[in-house]
Amino acid sequence: MSAISSGIPSLTIQEVRKGLAARVFSALELTQSALEFAQAENPKTNAYLHFSPERALRAADRVDRKLAAGEDAGPLAGVPVAVKDVIVTKGVRTTCGSRLLERYIPPYDATAVTRLEQAGGIILGKTNCDEFAMGSSNENSAFGPVKNPAALDRVPGGSSGGSAAAVAQGTAVAALGSDTGGSVRQPASFCGVVGVTPTYGRVSRYGLVAFASSLDHIGPLARNVGDAALLLETIAGRDECDATSAFAPVPDYLAALNGNVKGVKIGLPREYFEGLASETGDLIAQGVELLRKLGCQVREISLPATKYAVACYYIIATAEASSNLARYDGVRYTTRAEAETLSDMYRATRGAGFGAECKRRIMLGTYVLSHGYYDAYYLKAQKVRALIAEDFRRAFAEVDAIVAPVSPFPAFKIGEKIDDPLAMYLSDIYTITGDLAGLPCMSVPCGKTAAGLPVGMQILTQHFDETGMFRLADAFEKAGGFAG
Amino acid sequence: MKITEEEVRYVADLANLKLTGEEIGRLSKDLDEILAHIDTLNELDTSNVQPMAQVLYDAGENSTLREDCERPCLDNDTALANAPLAGAGYFKVPKVIARVVER
Numbered sequence: 001m002s003a004i005s006s007g008i009p010s011l012t013i014q015e016v017r018k019g020l021a022a023r024v025f026s027a028l029e030l031t032q033s034a035l036e037f038a039q040a041e042n043p044k045t046n047a048y049l050h051f052s053p054e055r056a057l058r059a060a061d062r063v064d065r066k067l068a069a070g071e072d073a074g075p076l077a078g079v080p081v082a083v084k085d086v087i088v089t090k091g092v093r094t095t096c097g098s099r100l101l102e103r104y105i106p107p108y109d110a111t112a113v114t115r116l117e118q119a120g121g122i123i124l125g126k127t128n129c130d131e132f133a134m135g136s137s138n139e140n141s142a143f144g145p146v147k148n149p150a151a152l153d154r155v156p157g158g159s160s161g162g163s164a165a166a167v168a169q170g171t172a173v174a175a176l177g178s179d180t181g182g183s184v185r186q187p188a189s190f191c192g193v194v195g196v197t198p199t200y201g202r203v204s205r206y207g208l209v210a211f212a213s214s215l216d217h218i219g220p221l222a223r224n225v226g227d228a229a230l231l232l233e234t235i236a237g238r239d240e241c242d243a244t245s246a247f248a249p250v251p252d253y254l255a256a257l258n259g260n261v262k263g264v265k266i267g268l269p270r271e272y273f274e275g276l277a278s279e280t281g282d283l284i285a286q287g288v289e290l291l292r293k294l295g296c297q298v299r300e301i302s303l304p305a306t307k308y309a310v311a312c313y314y315i316i317a318t319a320e321a322s323s324n325l326a327r328y329d330g331v332r333y334t335t336r337a338e339a340e341t342l343s344d345m346y347r348a349t350r351g352a353g354f355g356a357e358c359k360r361r362i363m364l365g366t367y368v369l370s371h372g373y374y375d376a377y378y379l380k381a382q383k384v385r386a387l388i389a390e391d392f393r394r395a396f397a398e399v400d401a402i403v404a405p406v407s408p409f410p411a412f413k414i415g416e417k418i419d420d421p422l423a424m425y426l427s428d429i430y431t432i433t434g435d436l437a438g439l440p441c442m443s444v445p446c447g448k449t450a451a452g453l454p455v456g457m458q459i460l461t462q463h464f465d466e467t468g469m470f471r472l473a474d475a476f477e478k479a480g481g482f483a484g
Numbered sequence: 485m486k487i488t489e490e491e492v493r494y495v496a497d498l499a500n501l502k503l504t505g506e507e508i509g510r511l512s513k514d515l516d517e518i519l520a521h522i523d524t525l526n527e528l529d530t531s532n533v534q535p536m537a538q539v540l541y542d543a544g545e546n547s548t549l550r551e552d553c554e555r556p557c558l559d560n561d562t563a564l565a566n567a568p569l570a571g572a573g574y575f576k577v578p579k580v581i582a583r584v585v586e587r
Contacts, residue, residue, distance in 0.1 A: 107562045200539040214539055243548045246540065311522040322499060329500065331575050336568035342578050343500070351502030356510075359501060363492070363511055364518060366499040380525050382535035387528065389536060422517045438539035463540060 008037045009170025010484070013227040016079050016173060020067065027063035027078035031056050031122050034080040038124055038171035045147045045156070047165035049085050051125035052092045056080075059122045066120075074120030076234055081116060082172035084163045085126040086133050087218065088207040089113055092123075096209050097131040097141040097159075100353035103334045110207020111242070112176060112218045112235040119234040124172060127162030131355045132325065133178055133211045135159050136186060136428055139418050140357040147414070150192055150454055154411040157187030160221065164191040167221050168454075168484070174222040174231050180211050181313055182406070182431025184219040185443040189406035189456025192445050193484055194228045194473070195221045199464050200438030201246035203232070204239030212320035213244075215313075215435045223484035225444060225474040229253035232466065248464050256467045257474040262295030264472060267399035271306040272430055277409040279449045284405050287446040287457045290480055291403065291472075301399060303391040306433060308384050310425055313432040315368050315381035322365025328353065360421060389437040392460075401472055402460040405430050406443045410453035430458060440466045444473040445482040486519040487512060 007015075019025050025033075035053050042048050066073040083089065086096045088106035095101045109117075117123065130140035138146040138161030146161040148154040149169040156165040160177030164187035167175050177184040179197040188195025196219045203218045210216060220231035236250045268288065273281065292298055330336035330349030337348035354362065368377035395402060408427055417424050434441035440463070443456035457476075461469040477483050489512045496503045496511075503511070564570040569577075 104566055107558055107565065214537075240548075240550055244539075247547065305528075308525055308528060311525050314518065315522060326500070330568060331577055332567055334566050334568060340578060342580050344502075345578050346500040347502035350500055351504075354501070356507075359503070359507065360511060360514055362499050362501060363495055364515060367487070367491075367495045367515065367519075370495060370498060377522070379535055380530060382537060383530035383533040384525055384528060386533050386536035387530070421514050422521060425518070426521075 008034055010223070011173050012223055013076065013079050013173060013230055017077065020078050027060040027067070027122070028057065030078050031060035031080065035124055038166070041169060041171050044152065045149055045165045045169055046144050047127055047146050047162040047169060047171060048082065048125045049095060049097070049128050049143055049162070050093055052089065052123055055089070055092055056122050056124050059117055063120050063122070074118065075230055076116065077120030079121050080124050080173050081121045082125060082127045082163055082166040082175040083113060083123050084129050084160050084175070084177045086129060086178055086209045087113060087176055088209065089123065089126065092126065094126065094209070095143070096133070097129045097143060098353065098355070098358070099142045100328050100335045101333060102142075108207065111204040111239045113207065115235045116176070121234070127160070127166055127175060129162055130159035131358050132209065132321070133159040133180060133183055134321070134357050134361055136182070136424055137412075137417065138162065138187070139414065140355055142355055145414055148191060148411045150452060151411060153413055154453070155190065155414050157190035157407070157411065159183040160195075161187045163221050164188050164193055164195065167191070167193045167223060174220060174227055176235070177219055177221050178208055179217045179219050179435065180215045181317060181435055182428050184217075184221060185406050185431050185441065185456065185458060186428070188221055188443040190411040190454065192448070192454030193221050193223060194225050194442065194444055194477075195219065195456070196228045196232055196442040197434060197440065198232055198236065198466055199246065199440045201244050202236050202440070202464070202466070204242040204245040206239055206241035210324040212317040213324065214320060215317055217435070225470055225477050225483075226254060226257055228442070229257065229466075229470045246464070251467050253467060253470050256471050258471065259475045259478065261472050261475045264296045264401060265399040266291060266296045266298045267301035267395055267402045268298060269301050269303040269306065269395070269402060269404055271303055272404040275408065276405055280405060280407070280409055280455050283447040283449070283455045284457055287476065287480070288403060291476060294475055294479055299399070301395050301402070303395060303433070305384065305387040305391050306429070309388055309433045309436060310429055312381045312384040312388065313428070313436060314364065314425055315377050316385060316436075318361045318365030319369050319378050320365070322362045322369065325358065325362055357421070385436050388433055392437045392439060396462045400461065400468060404458045404460065406456040406458045407431070410449050410455055434460050439463060440469050442469060442473060444477055445484070446480065447482070486516050
């Protein structure tokens with residue numbers, strides 16, 4: 001067992017596959033060791049909110065039985081995976097990082113969870129996140145912040161901070177996160193792992209607790225591009241439980257990772273490189289240089305509506321959130337504050353249950369949708385969103401991929417930015433545009449600052465061109481030696 | 485000022501949120517700053533732009549419709565399992581309709 005344990009923090013999906021095939025360990029042995037390791041290490045970062053050992057051991061047993069019977073146990077057979085606690089798991093507590101759902105036990109599984117387990121994946125537990133996925137630092141969790149494994153006094157990013165930290169810490173081989181405005185890519189960048197936001201609709205949202213439905217995505221986090229691509233492949237594809245899920249067939253992403261990126265046309269949006277912290281800017285510039293060496297053709301492009309993206313996003317996202325979060329009213333979901341009348345009960349439950357950031361966003365969303373303001377705010381934002389999407393359409397007529405920063409700066413200290421919500425919102429500028437346009441985008445590690453803080457580089461491609469995005473990221477990761 | 489404390493109270497009422505006096509003060513300040521930033525959108529002329537309501541829709545008009553057939557749903561106990569208060573197969577809430585007693 002100790003031989004397994006010592007290798008756990010750096011295991012990849014490919015290594016799990018090889019280990020099982022060569023009978024170095026069984027799925028059950030690996031799962032037991034991975035659970036023990038994760039539970040022992042978790043207090044350092046608070047990445048997991050709770051573990052699901054019974055479910056994990058049952059899934060591992062299924063994998064072992066299939067292998068013993070000579071059946072195909074699936075592409076993720078035996079792989080220990082962490083799932084963000086905004087994705088529902090039948091019989092396993094799902095809190096969304098909120099006091100309101102502290103005791104909520106979902107009666108069904110998200111489609112991504114079902115598919116992950118059908119592919120042989122083992123869910124070790126549920127990861128910490130900003131409350132209802134609202135935040136960029138994981139400090140908005142009702143169950144305490146997550147610490148960045150690369151620097152324990154710093155945030156892991158958010159809102160999928162627990163998922164990114166678990167992969168970076170080695171307490172999961174891969175993880176599922178969710179991204180509405182950068183919540184997979186930014187923590188991936190801060191923690192030094194790969195994080196992918198697929199095309200809108202590529203992965204079913206069924207069972208992803210809704211924050212902003214026109215922007216929400218489930219996305220994978222992993223220690224290398226190939227693992228993230230494989231994880232996406234297993235969860236992607238049409239699902240009749242989500243009417244917005246796409247019909248487009250899911251390609252074999254791994255087969256496309258052939259290293260051939262010569263002649264790929266890359267655009268660097270001018271607007272994304274102004275105002276970057278110097279070390280982050282330098283590391284991205286070195287990354288771009290590496291892409292040139294690989295034979296990519298790099299040119300400057302312009303996405304002129306970029307400066308309006310934060311304002312546009314915080315209207316649309318909060319408007320949708322104010323509606324989606326209306327259901328937490330003390331009637332169906334576990335927590336109720338007692339009061340004499342029904343309306344006082346609603347108000348007291350929500351007032352006591354939601355944290356400060358959720359209240360801020362519910363208030364902003366309710367305000368912009370309130371009588372007399374709809375045209376000035378929501379309709380205006382939908383029009384600006386069309387301009388942002390049009391910027392990308394024009395750009396992709398000229399280039400195959402866009403390369404950009406993920407965050408203006410690396411991981412900051414816990415507590416450093418919590419008192420300035422507008423500044424926190426503005427720091428999402430490079431990631432929210434991809435969500436607004438519904439494009440596939442990802443963060444791939446591109447080095448570390450002098451202080452040892454990871455920095456990610458963002459790659460965006462056209463709708464449904466995850467293949468081109470992964471091929472470029474994989475070639476980049478291998479050339480730079482950035483795989484974890 | 486984009487938003488007053490009185491407006492914050494009004495919006496909190498619409499949103500069914502009970503807020504403390506301190507929260508109202510804080511939210512007035514925060515929302516004021518955010519709304520001032522949001523005003524930058526007015527620099528853009530969008531009079532000829534169609535609003536984007538849907539991100540992507542690659543399917544035909546009826547292709548997301550399935551055959552209308554009976555399928556099992558959650559049973560009553562499962563559906564009520566997370567309720568803070570349930571009884572007789574229903575969610576229970578504080579009394580909504582009061583009995584009028586005539587004198």
